[in-house]
Amino acid sequence: MRAVRNAVEAVHMSYAAMPEVSPAVESLVRQVIAQVADKWTMLVLEVLEEHGTLRFSQVGRLVEGISQKMLTNTLREMERDGLVTRTVHPVIPPHVDYTLTELGRELSAAFCGVWLWAETYHGQVMAARAAFRERERA
Amino acid sequence: MRAVRNAVEAVHMSYAAMPEVSPAVESLVRQVIAQVADKWTMLVLEVLEEHGTLRFSQVGRLVEGISQKMLTNTLREMERDGLVTRTVHPVIPPHVDYTLTELGRELSAAFCGVWLWAETYHGQVMAARAAFRERERA
DNA sequence: TCGCATAGTTTCCTTTTCGTGCGTATGGCA
DNA sequence: TGCCATACGCACGAAAAGGAAACTATGCGA
Numbered sequence: 001m002r003a004v005r006n007a008v009e010a011v012h013m014s015y016a017a018m019p020e021v022s023p024a025v026e027s028l029v030r031q032v033i034a035q036v037a038d039k040w041t042m043l044v045l046e047v048l049e050e051h052g053t054l055r056f057s058q059v060g061r062l063v064e065g066i067s068q069k070m071l072t073n074t075l076r077e078m079e080r081d082g083l084v085t086r087t088v089h090p091v092i093p094p095h096v097d098y099t100l101t102e103l104g105r106e107l108s109a110a111f112c113g114v115w116l117w118a119e120t121y122h123g124q125v126m127a128a129r130a131a132f133r134e135r136e137r138a
Numbered sequence: 139m140r141a142v143r144n145a146v147e148a149v150h151m152s153y154a155a156m157p158e159v160s161p162a163v164e165s166l167v168r169q170v171i172a173q174v175a176d177k178w179t180m181l182v183l184e185v186l187e188e189h190g191t192l193r194f195s196q197v198g199r200l201v202e203g204i205s206q207k208m209l210t211n212t213l214r215e216m217e218r219d220g221l222v223t224r225t226v227h228p229v230i231p232p233h234v235d236y237t238l239t240e241l242g243r244e245l246s247a248a249f250c251g252v253w254l255w256a257e258t259y260h261g262q263v264m265a266a267r268a269a270f271r272e273r274e275r276a
Numbered sequence: 277t278c279g280c281a282t283a284g285t286t287t288c289c290t291t292t293t294c295g296t297g298c299g300t301a302t303g304g305c306a
Numbered sequence: 307t308g309c310c311a312t313a314c315g316c317a318c319g320a321a322a323a324g325g326a327a328a329c330t331a332t333g334c335g336a
Contacts, residue, residue, distance in 0.1 A: 029256045030181070032263050037180060037252065039172040056313055067295055072314060082266025092302045093312040103262055110251035114175070117248035118167045124241055125170050128220025194283055205325055210284065230332045231282035 035081070040066055040074040042111060045100070048084065049108040053099045083107060173219070178204055178212040180249060183238070186222065187246040191237045221245060 035041070040063070047062040048054060054062070060071050075098060078084045083104035089095040100108065173179070178201070185200040186192060192200070198209050213236060216222045221242035227233040238246065 025257075025260075028260050028264070029253070032256045032260045033180065033252065034177045036256070037175045037177065039175060042171065042175060043168070068314075069296085070294070073294095080267055080270045081263050082269075088313095091312095093310090094301085094314075096313060103259055103266070106259065107252075107255050110255035113248035113251045114171065114245075115167070117245050118170045118174070119163075121241055121244065122163070122166050122170045125219050126166070128241070129218055131220075132218045206284075207286095207326090208324065211324095226283095229282095230334095231280090232284075232331085234283060 032081075035077065036083075036107065038074070040070055041078060041083075044071075044074055044078065045083070045104065045108050045111065046115070048098060048100045049105065053097050056096050056098070059098060078104070170219075173215065174221075174245065176212070178208055179216060179221075182209075182212055182216065183221070183242065183246050183249065184253075186236060186238045187243065191235050194234050194236070197236060216242070 043063050043066070044059060047059060051058075051062065056071070056075070059075070060066060060068065063071070066074070075084065075086070079086045081103075082101055084098045085101055087097040087099070089097070181201050181204070182197060185197060189196075189200065194209070194213070197213070198204060198206065201209070204212070213222065213224070217224045219241075220239055222236045223239055225235040225237070227235070
């Protein structure tokens with residue numbers, strides 16, 4: 001949080017001088033972040049942002065590596081948190097659509113920075129890992 | 139990835155027309171993201187960004203809720219990935235400092251968007267959850 | 277001489293996570 | 307008369323995550 005304020009206000013002010021966020025809000029935010037920063041959530045968010053409305057199995061194919069169970073769980077949680085809307089067409093065989101809500105699209109945009117970072121620096125991360133392995137072999 | 143390109147280029151172009159990232163790079167990026175989006179990593183990143191250089195136990199106190207074991211693991215992984223530098227002062231009792239690298243600071247900045255999102259919208263998330271509980275009680 | 281401080285490591289144990297496989301409803305197709 | 311397709315829910319078990327506590331080394335102060 002305070003890190004966020006830093007970036008937003010773009011200043012080097014004394015930390016002690018900054019207004020404190022209430023601990024309750026702080027813990028809520030942490031909780032929300034911990035859930036939302038989940039690996040599958042991020043990936044589902046991305047494919048929905050990319051492709052718009054998708055069916056259950058389409059998401060499953062696009063995310064790749066996710067099991068049906070985790071796909072169900074992830075989509076449920078995202079629906080619960082208001083990130084996606086779930087539309088059931090009561091036909092047989094079943095047909096269910098998922099779409100990002102405005103909240104979901106905002107979150108996806110917020111994650112862009114992280115995706116960019118990963119794209120930009122994953123080479124450096126790999127290099128760091130190689131160097132680390134070298135060092136610890138001694 | 140393509141979502142990132144979208145944001146960066148700020149266009150509504152056909153997805154098919156966009157240059158594809160190689161699957162190898164794609165999977166690397168996913169792997170890096172999955173590791174880096176870890177709950178403890180994010181929190182450690184935040185306190186180090188806030189406070190600059192910190193000792194092991196200082197990080198432990200500031201992160202709050204983390205066990206010694208997880209703190210060790212998290213810091214090791216972050217060092218391995220080149221996010222922090224670890225400086226050992228060979229004295230007794232031991233004294234070890236941790237500082238964000240440039241890479242770590244960049245990542246921290248990239249996460250700012252997510253922190254901001256959480257701060258801005260956690261109320262809406264809570265509301266969505268309450269509404270969801272209502273709905274499923276039927 | 278006792279024990280405290282520091283940054284871990286290691287062991288043991290519990291909890292959580294996750295994959296796999298099976299069941300389900302039913303209209304349409306062979 | 308089967309059997310497939312779709313979007314799950316459920317149960318079992320393996321694997322991993324994670325917490326608690328003990329143990330390390332050792333100079334210094336009481």
